[in-house]
Amino acid sequence: MTAKIIDGVAIGKELRGEIKEGVSILEASGCKPGLAVILVGEDPASQTYVKNKEKSSVEAGMKSELIRLPATVTEKELLSHVDQLNKDETIHGILVQLPLPKHINEDLVIQAIDPRKDVDGFHPQSVGKMMIGQETFLPCTPHGIMEMLNRTGVEIAGKHAVIIGRSNIVGKPMGQLLLQKDATVTYCHSRTKDLPSFTKQADILIVAIGRAKFVTDEHIKDGAIVIDVGMNRDENGKLCGDVDFEKAKTVASAITPVPGGVGPMTITMLLKNTLQSAEMACKKGDLQAE
Numbered sequence: 001m002t003a004k005i006i007d008g009v010a011i012g013k014e015l016r017g018e019i020k021e022g023v024s025i026l027e028a029s030g031c032k033p034g035l036a037v038i039l040v041g042e043d044p045a046s047q048t049y050v051k052n053k054e055k056s057s058v059e060a061g062m063k064s065e066l067i068r069l070p071a072t073v074t075e076k077e078l079l080s081h082v083d084q085l086n087k088d089e090t091i092h093g094i095l096v097q098l099p100l101p102k103h104i105n106e107d108l109v110i111q112a113i114d115p116r117k118d119v120d121g122f123h124p125q126s127v128g129k130m131m132i133g134q135e136t137f138l139p140c141t142p143h144g145i146m147e148m149l150n151r152t153g154v155e156i157a158g159k160h161a162v163i164i165g166r167s168n169i170v171g172k173p174m175g176q177l178l179l180q181k182d183a184t185v186t187y188c189h190s191r192t193k194d195l196p197s198f199t200k201q202a203d204i205l206i207v208a209i210g211r212a213k214f215v216t217d218e219h220i221k222d223g224a225i226v227i228d229v230g231m232n233r234d235e236n237g238k239l240c241g242d243v244d245f246e247k248a249k250t251v252a253s254a255i256t257p258v259p260g261g262v263g264p265m266t267i268t269m270l271l272k273n274t275l276q277s278a279e280m281a282c283k284k285g286d287l288q289a290e
């Protein structure tokens with residue numbers, strides 16, 4: 001078997017068309033959506049993501065603000081930037097690029113973001129609402145993956161979804177969203193014993209580990225759908241996922257490539273959340289004016 005390639009660039013483009021339309025409608029009513037990104041330090045991978053985000057938000061017609069802070073910034077200074085953005089009416093989405101330097105308490109910074117501007121969906125209020133199925137901003141990577149599965153026509157109800165990875169930003173919320181669509185969900189992680197015995201059962205396998213080409217055909221059931229979240233460099237410095245694509249595509253029925261799979265969808269959902277935030281803020285402004 002040779003797997004069908006799930007094209008995150010194409011699906012993302014389709015969605016971005018819809019987002020761009022939403023932005024221009026909103027702008028016509030005098031409300032331009034604004035996204036602010038705070039980048040602490042000089043990590044080269046972060047620089048690329050942030051550049052991609054900036055480019056995409058400008059392309060969608062949004063205002064984009066980038067705040068670069070040195071790795072030596074104090075927690076207090078960082079919090080004061082967040083506070084300023086919370087108060088800034090031209091900003092509807094705030095993203096603090098993670099991870100932060102060790103001397104800064106990440107939880108504290110995330111909690112400082114106004115939940116109405118939490119377009120990453122990382123604030124405890126957003127996470128709590130997601131868990132109980134209330135409407136809220138959903139974390140962009142899992143949300144983007146759901147959208148990809150949807151637009152590829154993958155049925156989720158009754159399927160066994162196995163997730164490798166349990167981070168707060170990818171693995172954990174991914175399982176929750178799949179559960180809400182009636183999948184049977186299994187989480188695997190670094191303490192899982194006999195990983196292939198679990199992953200071999202997956203109809204849908206989501207891989208979010210952070211190790212280059214870790215998952216091979218030996219982990220995958222014939223005909224499974226494989227979603228590769230990983231962003232790594234291989235031995236030649238080339239961008240690659242957590243899945244060994246060449247091996248996996250011989251057994252999977254569909255697979256996402258890296259680059260060109262999950263990454264572009266993550267950015268697309270960030271724009272979608274920012275548009276939604278602006279729509280809510282501007283509607284509220286109208287009501288107050290009446």
Ligand SMILES: NC(=O)C1=CN([C@@H]2O[C@H](COP(=O)(O)OP(=O)(O)OC[C@H]3O[C@@H](n4cnc5c(N)ncnc54)[C@H](OP(=O)(O)O)[C@@H]3O)[C@@H](O)[C@H]2O)C=CC1
Nearest residue numbers: 141165166167170189190208209210229230231262263266
């Ligand atoms: N494309 C995109 O949009 C995005 C890509 N990424 C990429 O996805 C990857 C994962 O990111 P993130 O979730 O933040 O990473 P984390 O490092 O926070 O989490 C990694 C998870 O993988 C588990 N793990 C590590 N080693 C193994 C192993 N040998 N076997 C099984 N499980 C293992 C860890 O287990 P334990 O909990 O026990 O430590 C942990 O739960 C990275 O490559 C990152 O760059 C991340 C966000 C967005």
Ligand SMILES: Nc1nc(=O)c2c([nH]1)NC[C@@H]1CN(c3ccc(C(=O)N[C@@H](CCC(=O)O)C(=O)O)cc3)C=[N+]21
Nearest residue numbers: 048049052095096097098099120259260261263264266
């Ligand atoms: N607060 C916060 N929110 C995040 O959403 C967040 C974060 N911190 N920290 C880092 C991770 C990683 N992440 C990616 C986003 C886009 C691509 C992406 O666009 N990838 C493209 C191209 C990548 C390239 O060419 O370098 C692709 O896969 O095709 C990748 C990774 C968001 N993250």
Ligand SMILES: [Mg+2]
Nearest residue numbers: 100101102104
């Ligand atoms: Mg820290």
